[in-house]
Amino acid sequence: MARVVVIDDNPAILDILSKVLAREGHEVVVAADGALGEARVAEAPTDLVVTDIIMPNREGLETIIELKRRQPGLRIIAISGGGRMRKLDVLEMAGRIGADRVIEKPLDRAAFLATVRELLD
Numbered sequence: 001m002a003r004v005v006v007i008d009d010n011p012a013i014l015d016i017l018s019k020v021l022a023r024e025g026h027e028v029v030v031a032a033d034g035a036l037g038e039a040r041v042a043e044a045p046t047d048l049v050v051t052d053i054i055m056p057n058r059e060g061l062e063t064i065i066e067l068k069r070r071q072p073g074l075r076i077i078a079i080s081g082g083g084r085m086r087k088l089d090v091l092e093m094a095g096r097i098g099a100d101r102v103i104e105k106p107l108d109r110a111a112f113l114a115t116v117r118e119l120l121d
Contacts, residue, residue: 001025002047002120007037007063008079009055013105017050020109021116034063041067046074048119051099053080053090061093068098075119081105 004026006017011032018028029046031037035058037051049067053060060078067074078094081104091102101115 001027003027003029003044004048004050004116005029005031005037005040005046006050007031007034007040007055007060008050008052009033010052013052017107017112020113024113024116026116034058034060034066037063038066038070041071041074046071048075048077048116050077050079050116053078053094061090061097064094064098075100077115077119078102079105079107 004021006014006028008014009032014030018030021028029040031040033055037049041049051060051063064076064078067076076099078091078099080090091104095102100119103112103115
């Protein structure tokens with residue numbers, strides 16, 4: 001089906017999302033930060049990126065800006081629990097700078113998959 005790059009610094013989130021997306025038939029590539037995620041997207045045609053916002057090294061907002069600069073049509077889902085930046089509403093910012101959809105953690109599996117299907121259709 002689709003090639004999906006999942007970017008998150010939490011290994012448990014990477015594992016869960018990889019399994020959920022693989023069960024749907026997608027090829028899943030993971031990255032632990034935005035810089036690695038950008039490299040994974042550059043390696044092969046990518047249909048969808050799911051990225052956390054608050055990460056070490058290269059965080060999600062920078063990653064979204066760079067990915068959209070390189071590939072304006074690339075579909076991106078931004079995810080975040082907010083962490084210490086909750087009051088700044090990082091998901092709202094992600095939507096403003098190019099994320100196609102934003103989802104707050106913890107993720108609802110059914111809603112997440114519905115969003116993935118919507119963006120890939």
